[in-house]
Amino acid sequence: MLDNKPEVTSELEWMLQNSQVDDGMLGEALVREYYASIYHLAISILKDHSKAGEVARETIHQAVANRHRYWGETRLRVWLYRIAYQKCRRLAGLFISQKAGDAISLDSTTSGSPPEREEEGERLWKVIVTSGEKNRLPMLLRYVHNLPVREIALVLQANERTVHSRLEHSRQKLKDLGLSAGQPVPAQSNPHYEIEDLISEDLDGILPADANSQDRARLADHLLECEPCKKHASDLAVLDAKIRQSFLAHSPIPTVREDEFHQALAATHGQVNHSGQNKRLSISVREISFGALAILALLMVAWYNGSLGPLSEIIPPPAFESTATPFSLAGATSVPRAAFTATPERSASLAEPETEIQQTPTQKPDSDPSQAAVIFSDFAEIPETGEDPYAWKNSGPLALASVLMHLGWDGSHADLISALQPSLDDVNVMPYEMVDYVEANTAFDILLRVAGEIALLKELIQAGIPVIVEKGIDMDSVGWAGHYAIIYGYDDSRSRLLIVTFDNGRPVSSDISYRIYEREWRAFNYTYMVVYPGKSADEVESILGDQFDASSNFSYAAERASYEIFTSEGRDQYFAWMNRGVSLT
Structure with missing residues (x-):
């Protein structure tokens, strides 16, 4: 399990958002703080050490290269995990079909435990590794990386209720094993998961998303005062502790050797120097963004009022060439992906009657x-x-x-x-x-x-x-x-x-x-x-x-909308502008 020491995020977030901080210095700080945990997440999904190291290095490089996109809406760890998860999904696919015991290394470290406890742990672990990626990944992020449901949802790009449902589904399957109940919660259990916290998490799965604070407080008071509910939460705490122990025994976060750290640092410095991003303007990214938006707004107002010429004379249309070939079903094994042709003339047939x-x-x-x-x-x-x-x-x-x-x-x-x-x-x-x-x-x-x-x-x-x-x-x-x-x-x-x-x-x-x-x-x-x-x-x-990748999909959508802005008019052009904005936010 991850160490429960406070994250050094405030300083790293400041470095990430401060354009005067050298990229190499930022990359080194991210490697030392997050490389091991990103590597563990990657190897849990990919089951390949070299690919996991590649994902960890590329994640940190992408974080440095896209530092202007991090505005502190989530914890830095969550932002990095989300990048790493997307890269893992590209390499291995979101749904990985594995044999039992092949999803994560089964090298047990439970020697010295009573035989009945070892047998119980093995039965529990077998259920975990055969539960499928959709159910196992939320458990991994919850019990090993200490993320609450809200942050797990951000990493996996899923709804909070969906994550909660998958965790509850996994817990229920483990309960059905008939594990011994009533055992005290081990002393080494993460204090982040006290009974009150477990009850609070249950609220996320019970209350509607728009529930107000009074509704939440009333239900929380009931759950804390109701003896059956407290008993349920206590049993849940015991089960959660067993799940965490099972992950610790079979999938501990590896200690990254010093030479691996140096390799990651060297790769980060090399990528930074190659990209030419080690020197940035002293002006903040937010100021650049707001300034660009203000200039664009002024141009649009001037164009709308007719004081400027056609839009294509102000900003030349992008060169977006279609590579589509004529489609024929006979003998074809795939269909051309591009469905629209880049031509500077507007097609009169767009005005065909709705009838x-x-x-x-x-x-x-x-x-x-x-x-x-x-x-x-x-x-x-x-x-x-x-x-x-x-x-x-x-x-x-x-x-x-x-x-x-x-x-x-x-x-x-x-x-x-x-x-x-x-x-x-x-x-x-x-x-x-x-x-x-x-x-x-x-x-x-x-x-x-x-x-x-x-x-x-x-x-x-x-x-x-x-x-x-x-x-x-x-x-x-x-x-x-x-x-x-x-x-x-x-x-x-x-x-x-x-x-x-x-x-x-x-x-x-x-x-x-x-x-x-x-x-x-x-x-x-x-x-x-x-x-x-x-x-x-x-x-x-x-x-x-x-x-298939969400970020690539939105990038393509923005590019397509940019082209359509210059090749459409009236309501079609309005929707093209809207689509570009939606795809970039």
Whole structure:
């Protein structure tokens, strides 16, 4: 377990944010303070010493290179762990299929313990290493690296409730082993996890995210005064202590040798000198950022008032060249990733009338394999969910439920609506809410990304993976609004996507031209969600390529929006500006 001494973060945070501090000095300080713990996190995921060392060194180098991005919103340790976790995921994938006992070294250090305690520890450890990455990583960060649920969620880029649910799921599996209860909490247990702290953590999983301080205080008082609740917390403290002891015995943080430290320091200094970043301006990063924003705002105001020429004369458009090749399904093994062509002229066809959308709930598209790939016939015949005057706002839950049921989920449309929109006043469901529900309540995996492309949709459909998208729609009764849809096929002979939307609870299968669809999709930064079983994780990552990584995905989205700013006008240009801002924040 990590040493519980106070972190030397205040000085390091000051060094990180002070542009006058030399990069080499900052890198050396980060290596000495955090190299060992980052290395341990990496080797716990990658199971390879050389790769773990590479991740630790690259994490510190990236932290130094991107020091201007750290503004102190989280602890420095959490920020570094998040960088390291992203690098590990690129190397090994988020879901790693391992044999029992292969996830972490099983070299036990429990000699001298009573035989029954050793047997209990081995049974507990076997459950830990076979629990899967999604459940094991939160335990590792919780019991070895001493992170609370909130910070674990930041590292793993997950919802707090999801992390809490995974920890509770793991604890319950360990309780089912029938471990001896009532043992005193070992003296070496981390004081960070007293009973009151465990109860406080339970509140994060009980209370809604918007609960006020009075609600929290009332529930905390009850849990501290209620004897059954205190007994539960006491048993939980004993179990937590056993889990930490098991991690200590089988996966202790290694002592980094002095030569490894010197190697890391040399690599950090070499990278800093190579990047030419060892000398910085004395002006603060915040001042540079605010100054640049102020100049941009003045230029935009002047351009809007007509005192400047066209935008393309003020700032030349970026050189963004498409490498797309013509798509042909016959004999193809993959679909070209680029779906838009870099051309300085605006396409007049963007103004095609919205009436081009043709609702054809019973008509089957052309099934010629060289022109179409209609994989999911069941989506064209989704059963009625019942006429509901309020269902116009339920497109998200209805779409998600339909995809989950297609994958074998035993729930219903009503289950999703009651969970995601329990009140009639709730007229909106955000994509992250749908992600949280799938992660916490189903056995499936879900990925939320932006900057989607027609070619990517085709490739996912070819792989047998339906896609949920969020796009704009003009509704006569309420005006313009956001709406979720399911992409279940396409027809290249007519350049149309096959989609399912919900009209007051009634599923409607229709088709829409690629151009009209992309225009409506732009309003939501081309957002899409992919739901899939765990066995398809490698295939999904292969299809998405660089877009599988969240940071790379947002960088690409910002680049794409920058291009569209110069190649669109009117409302389309407004959404392009918005997409760039959203992708950079």
